[in-house]
Amino acid sequence: MKKSKLTMALLSVVMAGALAAGCGGNTKETITGADASAGGSQTEGPKYTFRLADAHPEGYPTVVGDQKFAELVKEKSGGRITIEVFPSAQLGEEKAVIEQVQLGAIEFTRVSTGALGGFNKQYEVFSLPYIFESDEHLWKFLESDKGKALLDSLESSRMKGLAYYSSGARSFYSTKPLGSIDDLKGQKIRVIQNKVNIDLMEALGANATPMNYGEVFSALQTGIIDAAENNYPSYLTSNHYQHAKNLILDQHQRVPETLLISKITWDKLSEADQKIILEAAQESVAVQRAEWDRFEKESEEKIKAAGVTITEVTDLKPWQEAVKPVIDKYRSEYGEILDAIEQAK
Template sequence: MKKTLAAVTCALLAAGLVITGCNKDKKGEPAEKTEVKKMVLRYAENQAQDYPTTQAAYKFAELVEEKTDGRIHIDVYHGGQLGDEKAVIEQLQFGAIDFTRVSISPLAEFDKSLNVLQLPYLYKDAAQMWRVLEGDIGENFLKGVEKAGLIGLSWFDAGARNFYNSKKPVTKLDDLKGLKIRVQESQLMMGMVKALGASATPMAYGEVYSGLQTGVIDGAENNWPSYDSVSHYEVAKYFVLDEHTRVPEMQMVSKITWDKISPEDQKIIKECAIESAKIERELWAAKEGASEAKVKAAGSVITSLEPGEKEKFQAAMAPLYTEFGKGYEDLIKQIQSK
């Protein structure tokens, strides 16, 4: 009878969430139950479900659960369900949210050194940026956010930001003069636009389409997928590939959460974060290609800078490097030499 009860108990426990195990002692009697700990953690993502970063977040969660044999389960909340990027970062600091992926723009408010990676025309191309981020410099930046209660895990791609406008093609520095360009509410971005001879107009992202349509602004700046997804190409068809900034994004975990995880599982999570980052880059490249093809088919005029003009754009940034790169001059030189 006792053996039957023990068997039934084990079967019932196995039917639900497995949080305990049934053992028998040497006499075949039920022994003390042993708990099988399972962590259920939350991952905040502000993009839509089909966006490259969100899809990579789902892959990260899948890999972690698989490689920890189900010890760690991660629920991904997409579409800003848990708040905007700044609010999510703050919640990570006190452990209310466990994982996230955020742009380093809001993250720089918590670690000022990240402003270095946002300096305009810092990189020659994408390959140089990845040499930096996947080397010692990038690893040091991931570790640097720990003082803010965060643990950097890996880097996600967000492409290059470019200017677009409703007035004319841009192929040289003088073409930007006088244009009213929407920018994020960032001293660095406003300073960049002013240094290029345009008029910087801070504006909420959701107001940009109507601003372009009504002439309140002449242009804006962003990456290919954003230019496409919010239909700015419909009201600003001139797009120039100046690649003024490459602002990477960081996948990270709350330090409070991290300290609750075993060293063995920390290693697994780090490996999964790096693997999911590679997947995100592939998804991002595909998304960029699809967006570029779409806007070209819709009539967007895509231009590149004339020979020698890129150097003029870079030279105009000297005051910004002095202001925002103060104290990091050697680091900037290291990045530029990669």
């Protein structure tokens, strides 16, 4: 009898504890990384801590955009969703980061659409030369139905496109003199790793050298490559101008940036949290574009002050004629997108 009473007493204690635990109510679990599960909206629901990778340094316009995006997400979620921004390729170069995003190991990244071409064929269209006349033309296309459809197409590549960011126009710079298109012939030029860029260099008589962005400085320094191509801000912040002191402003490409999230992470979020992420991304664009315009002008002034020899291209016809075979080669693949780009003029 004593044993039975003792057993009943212990059982009562266990049940009381279980009931108390079940009524805990307001405790929120912190869920981090790709294992985060969906739930909640605004200030209610699970907490998340995600990572956003960017290859550019602190203070670069894309990083400023990333940080504004993270700030807006935290604000809109009432502090539930934290996105930690990792600049300067701390989490890896763009190609490696994209692969990690596809696996859900890294949740967010900002990458060049040029790098995305190796993962989603449609994005190679941005590497085609002289298809955009100006930034205004580019953004009119990006904000069109076709531009938005390109963002959506990333879902087939296990990513979700959230927004486009500005990246200006790309031009060539070299350790050797660059006075005209003819000076590019025979030069070893670093390119973003996609086949359109390789074909472009061949059309210009140059030798394409696919290479990670982080390797370009030492490659210019040691003579592994003669030249590279990029926009003013990247030319400055990468310090490439220290070795490649000859710049020709041919503006052959306008390759926008893309802010994206892993499809694995996206699918685990509630609809309410997906809305928060998407709205924050779109709202961060205006901040990034304004910062780009400011920083581009500042970079140009610093490059000129550093004694770089700058050659302006006053007649683009020889350039456009030289690369016409590249456009013709890919027209059958990207005809629909090219038509939309033409209509956006």
